[in-house]
Amino acid sequence: MLELQGLTRRYGTEVALDDVSLTVREDEYLTLLGPSGSGKSTLLRVIAGLEAPDAGRVLLDGRDVTGLPTHRRGLGIVQQTYALFPHMSVFENVAFGLRFREVAPVTDAAEVTRRVAAMLDLVGLSGLESRAPGQLSGGQKQRVSLARTLVAEPRLCLLDEPLGALDANLRERMTVELRRIRRALGVTFLHVTGNEAEALAMGDRMIVLDRGRALAVAPPAEIFARPADMRVARFLNAWNLLPGRGGADGFEVETPAGPLRLPAPAPAERAATYGVPYDAAWISRDDAPPRPGEAAMPARFVASEFLGSRVLYLLRRGDGKVFEVERHLSREAPESYALDETLAVRWRVADVGLFDEAGLRIPVPDPAGALA
Known part of the structure; x- marks a missing residue:
């Protein structure tokens, strides 16, 4: 339906879009996520014809509309x-x-x-x-x-942060309503947002943009579970990212008490960052060694945040950084901990993501033997 080919847009020496290529399919909801200044609104304005790209083309149904004014694009x-x-x-x-x-x-x-x-x-x-x-x-x-x-x-509707001015309750209701309305009309939506929860909840596919480049284009569940880039994991605000050194026998994190060795899901010689999803970890008062297939790290309790359907626990790692654990209340009851209480955080090694020095995800075998 809509095809973007190598779109580039500069403002002086600043690059707002850097060779962005993307295909928007017929009858889909595509969300576009990125931090402030990532080029989201610029991309939307170029698609709409409100700005001209310095390079690249915008094609609609195979027809080049790059030079058409906004009101002629449909x-x-x-x-x-x-x-x-x-x-x-x-x-x-x-x-x-x-x-x-x-x-x-x-x-x-x-x-x-x-x-x-x-x-x-x-x-x-x-x-x-x-x-x-x-x-x-x-x-x-x-x-x-x-x-x-x-x-x-219109066959394609561009939504520029349409829920940004709404309060949390209205935003949640409109999330459901927008999907219902889109399905009823069969119109393709391209929805720009800086809210990771919104992007994950609404899109059939999502694109993650940073510094004018598309870092990932995939279904939300795939991006959430297997972010292709460490920056994507950071934007999702759902991953603990631990810098360190990988090796054939695991991953090492430096702490004031010395190196902490963590098991990795695969040989990790190229790994520079070890990632654990917030909701894949759990808290234990038990200091027993981790069972086979598990990892554990000592931590001290800092605070908890009640978020309605879930609780977010903030703990201090041995290197002084914060480790976050998310507990969904539909699955388990909340727990109370004392400030600075010594605990352990645990997770399954199979849930770990490894990233190399460039921030790219290192594929590891899934239980079926395929790369994930």
């Missing part, structure tokens, strides 16, 4: 700031795109009414047609903005 754009007309009602805001679009404007009043009513019903705003934007909540304004874009029936 794309929809939903912005974080809603961009509603404050002097128009909800109905008039949604109808605007139908009545005044350059290609095939809808002039029949009955057809405009029918299509606007159907779209407002889909986004859950029936009965609010006569309200002004100033009379709406943040979530309602976002739905109006979405309805105004989708009523024009």
Whole structure:
């Protein structure tokens, strides 16, 4: 459907996009994750035609649209700031795109009414047609903005951090609603966000961008379980990353008390970082040696954070850095620990990720013998 070929965009000496290539499929939800300054919004603006790339092409259905203006591309754009007309009602805001679009404007009043009513019903705003934007909540304004874009029936909808201005409860509800609406219409969504939970929850696939380069493009579950790059693991905010030295017989982490040797899932001569997912570790008061297939590390309790469905425990490693353990309350009850209590954190060696000096993941055999 949409193909990006070697897109590069510079602002003086700063490279915002660095040779980005990507294919967006028909009828999919693609999320784009990256930190501030990674090039996310620049990429969206180049796709939309709001900025021209310095190199590369944008193809839609095989047709080069790189030089076409925004209104000729047939794309929809939903912005974080809603961009509603404050002097128009909800109905008039949604109808605007139908009545005044350059290609095939809808002039029949009955057809405009029918299509606007159907779209407002889909986004859950029936009965609010006569309200002004100033009379709406943040979530309602976002739905109006979405309805105004989708009523024009674009095949691809670009969403630029659409949930960023919403509070946590609204953001969670709109996460579900956006997926429902997309499925109902069969429209492809490209959703830009700086929130890792949002990107993981919403995308059929996700792309991770950093410093203008695409580090990973894969289904969220694959990126979460096997991040291809240490920067990806860091952006996900779900991995403990321990620097050290790998060898044929394990991995060594330096601590004030001397080196701590940890078992690795494979020969680790090239490894420079040892990764343990937050939710793959558990806390033990037992100082017994780890069982076969397990690893253990002494740590001291610092604090815990209650996050609704889960608890995040913060512990101090022997090298002074923080080690985080996530406990899902649907699977196990929370525990209480005393400040500075000596504990052990444990994990299965099979859950470990190894990264080389360049930050790239080192493939290791999975239990079936394939590389993961």
